[in-house]
Structures are given as structure tokens and as C-alpha cells.
Amino acid sequence: MSLTQQKDGALVQILVKGDPEAVTSATFDRVFLCTGPESNLKTTADPMIRNLLKRGLLRPGTLELGADPQCALPPIYMIDPLQREKLWEINVVRELRQEAKQLAERIIKDGFGPAWLP
Numbered sequence: 001m002s003l004t005q006q007k008d009g010a011l012v013q014i015l016v017k018g019d020p021e022a023v024t025s026a027t028f029d030r031v032f033l034c035t036g037p038e039s040n041l042k043t044t045a046d047p048m049i050r051n052l053l054k055r056g057l058l059r060p061g062t063l064e065l066g067a068d069p070q071c072a073l074p075p076i077y078m079i080d081p082l083q084r085e086k087l088w089e090i091n092v093v094r095e096l097r098q099e100a101k102q103l104a105e106r107i108i109k110d111g112f113g114p115a116w117l118p
Contacts, residue, residue: 003031003048030112040064052076079103 004011009027016022031048041049041060052058059071067082079099 001047003051039066041067077103077107 001015002013004013006027009029010031011025011027012031013023013025016024041053041058042064044050049058053060057071057076059068061068067078069078079096
């Protein structure tokens, strides 16, 4: 997978499952990154994380448990597991639901939400 910022949005290219030669691509206004359990961003093989690090849009946390909570500025938003430095770990559905709700409210407040929302 690769992510390239363009004037009209973010171009995302993804390998098609089952065919290592086939690539599909699309342009999006927003991209939500939902990474797996890798917490040390310095050693991650995730191409999107590596691209964000290279461009200075994401920074490893000092404890190497995710991202530096101070580095995420709109339009970059984080939710667990990238926030392990700040929140340690959220693994209860109730906590995840509350974190997702707060993130959605922040996205709307920052002006990145759908136009039809108040």
C-alpha cells in the first residue's frame, strides 16, 4: 500500500489480494489509518507509517509505544494503538467507543467533518 498526497486529495494504491501484479488505486479526501499491534514506529514495515515519518507528519514517541501525542495536528488524527504513549492501551469496547466519539467530535470541530453535520 502507498499513500501520496496530491492537490485533489490522497492517492491510495493497494495490491489486489491473490494477484501480486495487480494494483488498484483511488483518491480520497481523508485517509484513516488503523494499524495493527506494531508499536515501535522506528522499526515498522508499514509503508504508510514510514511515509508519514519521512515527511515529518508523524513522530515516534519517546517510549517507542506509538506516536508522539504532540505531533498529530489536523488533518492527522490518531486513535489507539498509535496513542499508547498517551493512553497506554485501550482494549475495552466502551473505552474505544468513547475515544472514537471524541475523535469524531474533534474532526467535526476542526472543520473536516461532513457538511451536513451541525
